[in-house]
Each structure stands twice: as C-alpha cells, then as structure tokens.
Amino acid sequence: MEISSILFVALLLVMLVVFLLELMTCKPPRAGPKLFNHCPPSYPIIGCLLSFYKNRRRLLDWYTEMLSQSPTSTILVQRLGARRTIITANPKNVEYMLKTNFKNYPKGKPFTDILGDFLGSGIFNVDGELWWKQRKLASHEFSTNSLRDYAMNALRKEVKNELLPALELVAEDGQTVDLQDLLKRLTFNLICKVSLGIDPCSLDLSLPNSPLAKAFDISSEICARRGAATLLISWKIKRWLGVGSERNLREAVQEIHTTIGRAIHEKIKKMDEKTRITSTNRLDLLSRLISAGYDEEIIRDMAISFIVAGRDTTSAAMTWLFWLLSCHPDIEQGLLREIELVAKGNELDYESLSELRLLDACLYESMRLYPPVAWDSKHAISDDSLPDGTLVKSGDRVTYFPYGMGRMEALWGKDPLEFKPSRWLSEAYLETSRELKKVSPFKFPIFQAGPRDCIGKQMAFVQMKYVVASILRRFDIKPVDEGRPVFVPMLTAHMAGGFQVSVHKRV
Ligand code: HEM
Numbered sequence: 001m002e003i004s005s006i007l008f009v010a011l012l013l014v015m016l017v018v019f020l021l022e023l024m025t026c027k028p029p030r031a032g033p034k035l036f037n038h039c040p041p042s043y044p045i046i047g048c049l050l051s052f053y054k055n056r057r058r059l060l061d062w063y064t065e066m067l068s069q070s071p072t073s074t075i076l077v078q079r080l081g082a083r084r085t086i087i088t089a090n091p092k093n094v095e096y097m098l099k100t101n102f103k104n105y106p107k108g109k110p111f112t113d114i115l116g117d118f119l120g121s122g123i124f125n126v127d128g129e130l131w132w133k134q135r136k137l138a139s140h141e142f143s144t145n146s147l148r149d150y151a152m153n154a155l156r157k158e159v160k161n162e163l164l165p166a167l168e169l170v171a172e173d174g175q176t177v178d179l180q181d182l183l184k185r186l187t188f189n190l191i192c193k194v195s196l197g198i199d200p201c202s203l204d205l206s207l208p209n210s211p212l213a214k215a216f217d218i219s220s221e222i223c224a225r226r227g228a229a230t231l232l233i234s235w236k237i238k239r240w241l242g243v244g245s246e247r248n249l250r251e252a253v254q255e256i257h258t259t260i261g262r263a264i265h266e267k268i269k270k271m272d273e274k275t276r277i278t279s280t281n282r283l284d285l286l287s288r289l290i291s292a293g294y295d296e297e298i299i300r301d302m303a304i305s306f307i308v309a310g311r312d313t314t315s316a317a318m319t320w321l322f323w324l325l326s327c328h329p330d331i332e333q334g335l336l337r338e339i340e341l342v343a344k345g346n347e348l349d350y351e352s353l354s355e356l357r358l359l360d361a362c363l364y365e366s367m368r369l370y371p372p373v374a375w376d377s378k379h380a381i382s383d384d385s386l387p388d389g390t391l392v393k394s395g396d397r398v399t400y401f402p403y404g405m406g407r408m409e410a411l412w413g414k415d416p417l418e419f420k421p422s423r424w425l426s427e428a429y430l431e432t433s434r435e436l437k438k439v440s441p442f443k444f445p446i447f448q449a450g451p452r453d454c455i456g457k458q459m460a461f462v463q464m465k466y467v468v469a470s471i472l473r474r475f476d477i478k479p480v481d482e483g484r485p486v487f488v489p490m491l492t493a494h495m496a497g498g499f500q501v502s503v504h505k506r507v
Pocket residue numbers: 123124135138191305306309310311313314317372373376445446447448451452453454455456457459460
C-alpha cells in the first residue's frame with residue numbers, strides 16, 4: 001500500500017469519528033463566513049474535506065458549479081491538510097489581484113515549494129527582484145525583430161519539413177494518428193529551438209519520444225499531482241524517503257539538467273569571445289543569455305521555464321480547436337475561405353497571418369472553453385479585502401479561474417457552453433474593419449494579465465495560426481471517436497488519452 005493511501009485511510013478514520021460526533025451533537029454543517037454563500041459544506045476540523053474528496057476527479061466542474069451559484073462569483077474552500085483557498089471568477093477581483101494590488105499577491109512559497117525541484121529559479125517560479133530581472137531581459141528579447149524572424153523561420157521549416165510530410169504519410173496510408181501527440185512534439189521542438197537552439201523530437205510517431213520531452217512530461221505531471229494532492233504532506237514524505245513518484249521526478253529533473261547543461265556548454269564553446277561580446281550570433285534565447293553574462297544555473301532554469309511555458313500551451317489550444325472545428329463544419333468552411341482569401345494560393349507569412357481574424361476568433365473561443373492554463377494561484381502576503389468584499393487572510397491561496405470564467409452566464413450571456421467565434425467579432429467585422437471585439441484581459445485571463453502577463457502571447461498566436469492554417473488548407477481532419485473528449489487540467493491542460501484522427505487530403 002502506498003504511503004499516501006495509508007495516510008488517507010488514517011485520515012478517513014479521524015474524519016469518521018469527527019463526523020459521528022458532529023451528528024451526535026446535531027450541529028448543522030457550517031457554511032463558512034456569511035459572505036461566502038456557496039462554499040462546500042464544511043465541518044469542524046476537517047472543513048470541506050469530504051466533499052473535496054468526493055469531487056476530487058471533477059474539481060474544475062465542481063468549482064464552476066459553485067462559482068456560478070455564488071452571487072459574488074467567489075467561493076472559499078477550507079479543508080484539513082490544505083491552505084485556506086479563495087477561488088474567484090469575478091473580473092474585478094482578478095484585476096485587483098493581478099494588477100491593482102499586484103505586490104500583495106506573489107506566487108509565494110507554497111507554489112515555489114511545489115515546482116522548485118523542477119523549475120529552480122526560472123522566471124515561472126520566482127517573485128520579487130529575481131522575477132523582475134528575468135522579466136525585463138525576456139521582455140526585451142521577445143520584442144526584438146531578430147528573435148521574431150528566428151522563431152518564424154524555425155516554424156516555417158518545422159512545418160514544411162516535418163509536420164506536413166508526417167500528415168501526408170498518414171493520409172496516404174489511410175492510417176489514424178494522435179494529433180495531440182504530433183502537435184506536442186512539434187511545439188516542443190519549436191520552443192526548444194527558440195530557447196536552446198536544438199530540436200530534439202522526431203515527428204515520426206512510430207519512433208519513441210525524445211528522452212528530454214519525456215522528462216518534461218514526467219516532471220510536469222508529478223508537480224501537478226503534488227499541487228492537487230488531497231494531503232499536501234504526502235508528497236513531502238515521499239520526497240524525504242526518495243520513493244515512488246518523487247524518485248521518478250528526481251530522475252527526470254536530472255535528465256533535464258544534464259541535457260540542457262550540455263546544450264549550454266556546447267553553445268559556449270561555439271561562441272568565441274568575440275561573438276559573445278559583439279553578439280552578432282545571438283539567435284536563440286540561450287545565446288542571448290550567455291552573451292548577457294548570466295551564470296549557468298540561472299540560464300538553465302530560465303530555459304526550463306520557457307520550455308514549460310511555451311510547449312504544451314499552444315499544442316493544447318490547437319488540439320481543442322481541431323476537435324471543435326470537427327463539430328462545426330460551417331465554421332471550418334468559413335476559416336478555409338478566409339485562409340484562401342488572404343493567402344491567394346501562396347505561403348502565409350508573418351504579415352498575412354495578422355489578417356486571419358476569424359482564425360483569431362476561433363482560437364480565442366476555443367481557449368475560452370478549454371484554457372491551456374485552467375487555473376492559477378497566488379498567495380496573499382497581508383490581510384486584505386477583494387473588491388467584492390471577500391476577506392483575505394495573510395497566507396491564503398487566491399486562485400483566479402479561467403476555466404470557470406469561460407463558462408459563466410454572467411460573463412458570456414445565455415449560451416456560454418456554445419462554441420461561437422462570432423462573439424469575438426465586432427459589428428463592423430463583416431463590413432470593412434475586420435476588427436475583433438476588445439475584451440478585458442481580466443474577464444478573459446487566459447494569458448494571465450497585469451505586470452506578469454504571458455510574454456509569449458504574440459509568438460503563440462503566430463505559431464498557432466500558421467500551424468492550423470497550414471494543416472487546414474491541405475487536410476481534412478476527422479476524429480476517430482464520436483464522444484466528447486475529457487479535459488484534464490494538470491500544469492497545462494490536455495485531452496485525456498490523446499486525439500486520434502483520420503487525415504484526408506483536400507482536393
Ligand atoms: C496558447 C498559448 C499560451 C498560453 C495560454 C499562455 C498562458 C500563460 C499564463 C496563464 C501565464 C501566467 C502563468 C503564471 O504566472 O503562473 C503565462 C506566463 C508566461 N508565458 Fe505564456 N502562454 C502561452 C504561450 C507561451 C509561449 C509560446 C511562450 C514562450 C515562447 C510563453 C512564455 C511565457 C512566460 C515566459 C511566462 C512567465 C511570465 C512571468 O512570470 O513574468 N507563453 N503564460
């Protein structure tokens with residue numbers, strides 16, 4: 001029996017005793033402070049542990065249900081063995097925590113504890129001065145035309161030489177393919193190319209995935225499970241003993257450190273003193289960080305953060321979009337018309353991509369329903385109160401919840417569950433301006449918002465639009481299974497069991 005199971009059984013016994021005592025004294029369950037009308041039923045000592053455990057495999061929908069019933073779109077979840085957590089789908093609260101009082105809501109130690117073994121001191125996992133310095137450097141590099149051109153070039157090559165031939169082969173053989181896996185390999189290569197200057201994965205799915213990609217998968221999954229554990233102490237005990245998933249995590253992180261360490265050393269060797277100083281050869285992020293004189297450990301951790309941020313996010317968004325389009329052939333036809341109108345039979349380039357506004361709308365709409373980052377938490381430094389009156393105590397976890405926000409009638413009208421890209425198009429779209437509606441990033445915090453918003457948003461859109469348009473123009477993608485796929489949040493969301501499709505060449 002696993003340690004976590006033993007601990008859980010012991011805890012169940014304690015809970016049972018408390019529960020019986022509770023029944024004997026006939027006290028009604030406490031519903032939390034008055035402000036929170038829709039907290040899960042809570043009991044002394046254990047809080048809402050019982051209902052949390054019952055809903056642990058459907059947390060996203062459980063939270064969404066409670067949030068849509070709450071008059072303030074905010075709930076409080078308190079349970080034994082975990083930190084007091086406030087979850088909000090209220091745009092005013094989101095703006096307050098991500099921008100207005102940004103300083104009071106860092107990621108905090110509980111977050112960095114969970115991800116520290118994997119992400120070290122990379123931008124994704126640090127606060128304060130350490131974060132600010134990396135943010136400044138990365139924002140500067142991401143705004144340069146040279147990085148943009150380098151990324152666009154890598155994208156063009158990878159799609160032309162790897163992705164399209166792989167799909168061609170599947171179409172010719174009349175086979176099926178896991179499109180999610182294929183897109184994950186593609187985006188892993190692209191982000192490794194931008195961050196490290198290497199592309200480690202083969203898009204030939206009959207070959208095993210690269211050890212580096214596997215190590216990232218294992219590390220992300222185990223860290224996500226740490227964060228979602230019913231009892232937080234269980235992973236700490238396993239880590240202390242060096243057993244089970246914690247041992248696998250240690251080995252995976254070792255693989256990542258070794259491979260990236262090697263890439264750094266090879267890069268340093270290639271860059272002689274002269275190029276380091278004049279930086280004529282600064283293409284990928286690694287070369288830029290080496291040129292800027294950062295030490296190896298920071299460079300390694302920063303590269304890890306970028307790979308985590310930039311890989312599964314875009315592949316997840318594209319996978320869900322392909323599934324949604326397969327359910328809405330009329331919208332797919334509209335997209336095809338737009339792509340041909342803009343491309344005029346040529347290859348798409350950086351400038352023409354920006355004219356694909358319906359494709360933008362489809363991507364926004366797909367991410368509204370299936371956000372690549374389903375939830376994200378900060379930890380309050382001091383006592384505070386949110387704009388809707390919710391009281392925050394120092395140390396509370398405060399979570400903004402893009403998945404739930406995308407499904408709120410209060411935010412999106414009567415049909416929030418419908419895939420309707422037209423909700424993103426302005427009135428003037430069909431006439432002249434072809435503009436998208438302006439939507440507050442605090443109502444739609446898919447890329448977070450405020451000072452810590454996603455640095456890679458623009459690069460992500462270029463990548464997703466280029467890949468989706470390149471596939472759609474040439475191939476008709478049909479899911480093998482008819483059912484609704486299952487959305488799994490993890491660190492980055494994905495489709496449970498992959499996305500098996502058949503591929504047919506368009507005539
Ligand atoms: C659809 C694609 C993407 C989505 C939905 C997305 C979403 C997000 C979100 C929600 C955050 C905040 C996470 C947090 O603070 O915990 C974030 C941060 C970040 N993203 Fe993205 N991202 C995407 C693509 C990318 C790409 C392609 C890159 C890099 C090339 C990237 C680089 C970053 C970085 C470096 C941060 C950290 C910013 C900071 O802490 O200051 N992202 N992203």
